[in-house]
Amino acid sequence: MTSRTKQFLELQGQTNQSPYLIDVDRAEGIYIWDKAGKRYMDMIAGVAVNNIGHRHPKVIEAIQQQLDKHLHVMVYGEYIQDTQLALAENLASILPEKLSCSYIVNSGTEANEAAIKLAKRYTGRQEIISCKNSYHGSTLGSLSVSGNKEKQSSFKPLLPQVQFIEFNNIESLNLISNKTACVLIETIQGDAGLVKPTPEFITTLRDKCTATGALLIFDEVQVGMGRTGKMFAFEHYTIIPDILTLGKGLGGGMPIGAFISSKEIMHSLTYNPMLGHITTFGGHPINCAAANACINVLKEENWIAEAEQKGQLLENILSQASDIKEIRRAGLFFAVEMESTEKVAQVVTNCLEKGLIGFWFLSTPTAFRLSPPLSITEEEIKIAGEIIISSI
Numbered sequence: 001m002t003s004r005t006k007q008f009l010e011l012q013g014q015t016n017q018s019p020y021l022i023d024v025d026r027a028e029g030i031y032i033w034d035k036a037g038k039r040y041m042d043m044i045a046g047v048a049v050n051n052i053g054h055r056h057p058k059v060i061e062a063i064q065q066q067l068d069k070h071l072h073v074m075v076y077g078e079y080i081q082d083t084q085l086a087l088a089e090n091l092a093s094i095l096p097e098k099l100s101c102s103y104i105v106n107s108g109t110e111a112n113e114a115a116i117k118l119a120k121r122y123t124g125r126q127e128i129i130s131c132k133n134s135y136h137g138s139t140l141g142s143l144s145v146s147g148n149k150e151k152q153s154s155f156k157p158l159l160p161q162v163q164f165i166e167f168n169n170i171e172s173l174n175l176i177s178n179k180t181a182c183v184l185i186e187t188i189q190g191d192a193g194l195v196k197p198t199p200e201f202i203t204t205l206r207d208k209c210t211a212t213g214a215l216l217i218f219d220e221v222q223v224g225m226g227r228t229g230k231m232f233a234f235e236h237y238t239i240i241p242d243i244l245t246l247g248k249g250l251g252g253g254m255p256i257g258a259f260i261s262s263k264e265i266m267h268s269l270t271y272n273p274m275l276g277h278i279t280t281f282g283g284h285p286i287n288c289a290a291a292n293a294c295i296n297v298l299k300e301e302n303w304i305a306e307a308e309q310k311g312q313l314l315e316n317i318l319s320q321a322s323d324i325k326e327i328r329r330a331g332l333f334f335a336v337e338m339e340s341t342e343k344v345a346q347v348v349t350n351c352l353e354k355g356l357i358g359f360w361f362l363s364t365p366t367a368f369r370l371s372p373p374l375s376i377t378e379e380e381i382k383i384a385g386e387i388i389i390s391s392i
């Protein structure tokens with residue numbers, strides 16, 4: 001073990017007992033280099049963050065321009081700041097009218113917590129419905145609505161009045177009533193190992209929320225920003241949520257989150273009580289500059305439109321491996337199901353040795369995750385596919 005690894009393990013709080021331990025030197029496009037000069041294909045994009053690749057020049061330029069103007073000047077919501085306003089405008093330009101008002105926060109979990117608060121405040125109701133096997137973040141509120149009993153077990157008591165339904169179980173939607181403040185749901189479940197909603201489920205969900213006055217919150221922290229072949233995953237269906245939450249890929253590599261609704265709904269956070277959600281660093285000007293550049297890149301490039309075709313190419317290559325049980329995919333987001341947890345560990349470890357980064361799912365130990373930058377080329381996909389096949 002190198003002295004740096006020792007320091008990392010001793011001085012930094014750890015999340016698990018066998019971290020990847022890649023000693024990062026730099027990153028560019030779809031590649032990360034370690035201190036020894038080894039190059040890795042980042043086939044997870046920092047877990048669905050670097051959708052436009054690492055250090056996109058337009059993101060770097062936007063950050064540099066903002067650096068010369070100002071850093072933090074005030075808590076969110078008091079001063080008019082160029083990059084914050086431009087981001088809100090940019091988001092409104094790519095979202096339906098019903099989702100025109102953005103509140104910028106620091107992370108995905110904060111976006112979800114604030115969205116729940118907004119739904120409770122707007123409806124005056126207390127009950128929350130979420131899904132089994134969902135993941136909405138790791139802070140207490142988001143953990144309370146993440147359907148993973150094992151992850152929740154040591155941190156109780158959590159938020160009361162949360163009920164978990166089964167994703168794609170239409171009958172379970174009968175739990176939605178006029179006592180329900182909100183249904184919080186990933187439009188396409190990510191950490192459950194990539195589960196798409198059936199059109200019937202998602203349409204009935206929307207109808208039921210509308211009929212009861214419950215707010216429908218789509219968590220697109222992971223599946224938003226082009227990942228599934230549309231800018232937002234809900235665009236694959238014919239419905240629009242009342243609140244949308246974003247994070248991860250929004251910032252082009254910088255930390256940011258957002259919850260977005262109509263002006264009418266959002267306004268309720270300003271009274272009874274006023275300051276219904278407060279954040280010091282939410283909407284940080286540098287992060288908003290990066291997010292703006294990221295959205296512009298996604299608008300200008302053809303990567304979102306190409307995600308389906310590129311995803312299909314990788315799926316075709318991987319399908320040649322007889323050891324793979326199932327490939328579940330949405331655009332360039334893959335869950336590759338193997339026969340056992342051990343086999344997943346073996347593939348992921350072999351890939352790392354061969355210079356390709358794949359990763360786990362929180363609620364699906366028998367599958368590994370692939371979510372490369374959308375900027376990946378077909379040539380790079382073929383190379384990645386070969387590495388994965390040989391690792392299997």
Ligand code: PLP
Nearest residue numbers: 107108109135136137221222247
């Ligand atoms: N929601 C979903 C669907 C996620 O996948 C994640 C993170 O993986 C989060 C929320 C939490 O985001 P963050 O880690 O930025 O708090």
